[in-house]
Structure formats: structure tokens, C-alpha cells
Amino acid sequence: MYRCRNRAPRRRPERSRLPAPSSPADWIWRPSVTGSSFDPPADLVPAARTLFGARLPLATEYARRLATDGVVRGLIGPRETERIWDRHLVNCAAVAELIASEASTADVGSGAGLPGVVLAIARPDLSVALLEPLARRTAFLSEVVADLGLDNVEVVRVRAEDAVGKLAPVDVVTARAVAALDRLSAWCLPLAKVGGRLLALKGATAADEVAAHRDAVARLGGSEPVIRSCGQGLLPDPTTVVEVVRDRDLTPASKRERPERPGRSRSGRSRSGSRPRRGA
Numbered sequence: 001m002y003r004c005r006n007r008a009p010r011r012r013p014e015r016s017r018l019p020a021p022s023s024p025a026d027w028i029w030r031p032s033v034t035g036s037s038f039d040p041p042a043d044l045v046p047a048a049r050t051l052f053g054a055r056l057p058l059a060t061e062y063a064r065r066l067a068t069d070g071v072v073r074g075l076i077g078p079r080e081t082e083r084i085w086d087r088h089l090v091n092c093a094a095v096a097e098l099i100a101s102e103a104s105t106a107d108v109g110s111g112a113g114l115p116g117v118v119l120a121i122a123r124p125d126l127s128v129a130l131l132e133p134l135a136r137r138t139a140f141l142s143e144v145v146a147d148l149g150l151d152n153v154e155v156v157r158v159r160a161e162d163a164v165g166k167l168a169p170v171d172v173v174t175a176r177a178v179a180a181l182d183r184l185s186a187w188c189l190p191l192a193k194v195g196g197r198l199l200a201l202k203g204a205t206a207a208d209e210v211a212a213h214r215d216a217v218a219r220l221g222g223s224e225p226v227i228r229s230c231g232q233g234l235l236p237d238p239t240t241v242v243e244v245v246r247d248r249d250l251t252p253a254s255k256r257e258r259p260e261r262p263g264r265s266r267s268g269r270s271r272s273g274s275r276p277r278r279g280a
């Protein structure tokens with residue numbers, strides 16, 4: 001059952017094997033250059049400046065939200081607070097180098113906003129739809145998007161497989177830690193335009209996943225997966241991404257988005273609200 005966003009936040013993280021969040025005073029931070037404990041650690045400042053530019057303060061505010069609210073509300077593990085910047089912010093922002101300017105994107109299984117919110121901060125030219133089925137997470141995402149003033153982001157509470165035909169096909173679908181490559185391709189490729197791409201942030205399992213699932217990806221209308229490394233020369237630990245191009249449209253006609261006829265809404269009513277005349 002979904003929680004009401006007005007209720008007191010749950011105190012324990014979702015995975016019960018994780019310890020309960022400690023108080024902010026117990027969090028371990030690497031040295032900061034400007035004195036705020038939520039700033040990037042000194043060794044990541046050059047990368048953070050390159051990736052976020054003038055929007056670095058927004059990224060820092062997002063880091064603060066993840067490390068405070070995000071932990072208290074069980075959206076991110078308490079141990080993640082000490083690696084918010086390397087494992088989450090710069091790691092996700094590095095993927096922006098694979099995305100063309102002004103692209104439309106959808107982040108499937110966005111969770112607390114990774115990588116979608118990070119990409120929206122780093123790249124205000126993108127439009128970003130955050131797709132997430134769990135109400136508690138979409139509540140957090142909506143608050144963050146409003147508080148950070150991210151006007152290039154839309155939060156959509158939906159399962160990826162139910163979004164086909166409801167969301168206009170996008171140039172790029174991103175996903176991190178959501179599903180294995182075969183299931184991910186089944187969910188994500190139908191959300192991309194033909195010629196659009198799935199960028200799956202995969203880490204060390206990338207090569208094994210490609211070997212295990214390339215046939216399934218081809219059957220789902222995807223290209224041969226290519227492994228990309230993002231943030232080379234910038235990050236101590238570059239981000240590994242599996243890229244799949246949507247080669248073919250295998251979406252059943254019944255699930256495709258139906259373009260509106262000029263002057264008519266989908267209900268069959270004209271924009272003025274009257275029913276079309278027979279034979280008109």
C-alpha cells in the first residue's frame with residue numbers, strides 16, 4: 001500500500017538489512033572546499049565544476065536533499081551519504097556526454113532521481129520525464145523538482161511497461177539499477193523513438209549482461225549493445241553505460257500513441273466541444 005505524503009516519514013530504510021539512519025552529526029564527509037558539508041569533496045571539485053558548471057549550487061542542494069530527506073524517508077541507504085558525489089552525482093552527470101543537445105529523455109525507475117534529476121540539473125537544455133511507480137518516491141521527486149525549480153522535468157507515476165502509448169516517444173531512455181538488460185530493453189525500447197537509444201548505467205556487470213542478453217535485445221528490436229565509458233579523464237571511476245539503439249518498432253498498433261487529427265481531440269469531440277457531424 002502506498003503511503004500518504006502528508007504522513008510522518010518512515011524512520012527505517014526500505015531494506016531492513018540496512019542499519020537505521022544515523023543522526024546528521026554522525027555522517028562521514030570527506031573534506032569540503034567551501035565549508036558546506038554537502039559540497040563535493042575536494043578531489044571531485046574539478047569534475048563537479050566541469051559537469052554542472054553554473055548549476056553546481058543546484059547539484060549541491062540536491063546532494064543535501066538526498067543525504068537528509070532521502071535517507072530519512074528510506075529512499076537512499078544511510079551508507080550512501082559519504083559517497084553521494086562520486087557514486088551518484090558525478091557518476092550520473094557524466095552520462096550527459098552521450099546525450100545530444102535539447103534531447104527528450106525519460107528516466108525509467110528513477111527512484112530518488114538517479115540519474116534523471118542529475119541530468120536535468122547538469123543539462124537544462126534536456127527535457128526529462130522521471131518514470132517511477134512508487135508513490136512515496138514520486139512524492140519526493142515532485143518536492144525536489146519544485147524546490148530546485150527544475151522546469152525541464154516532469155514526474156510521472158507509472159510503470160515503464162504501462163507508459164507505452166501514454167508518453168510521447170523520446171530520444172533517450174536512461175535507467176540505473178532497475179532490471180537486467182533483457183527486461184530493461186523490453187520496458188525501455190518501446191519508450192524511445194525509432195533511432196532513439198537506451199542508456200543503461202551498468203557498472204562492472206556490463207560485459208556479462210551484454211553477452212547474456214544480446215539475442216533478447218535483438219528480438220526486442222534493439223541494436224547490438226555497445227559499452228561506453230563516460231567521464232574518462234575526469235572521474236576517478238568512469239561510468240559504464242550499455243547503449244542500445246531502437247532499430248525497429250515492434251509495438252503492437254493497439255499500444256502505439258495515436259496522433260490527434262487536426263481540430264479533433266481523442267474523445268472524438270472537436271476542440272470546440274461539439275460532436276462531429278456524421279459524414280462531415
Ligand SMILES: C[S@@+](CC[C@H](N)C(=O)[O-])C[C@H]1O[C@@H](n2cnc3c(N)ncnc32)[C@H](O)[C@@H]1O
Nearest residue numbers: 108109110111114132133134159160176177178
Ligand atoms: C534499485 S531502485 C534504483 C533507483 C535509481 N534509478 C537509482 O539508481 O538509485 C529501482 C527503481 O526501479 C523502480 N521500478 C521497478 N520496476 C519498475 C517498472 N516496471 N517501471 C518503472 N520503474 C520500476 C523501483 O520502484 C525503484 O525506484
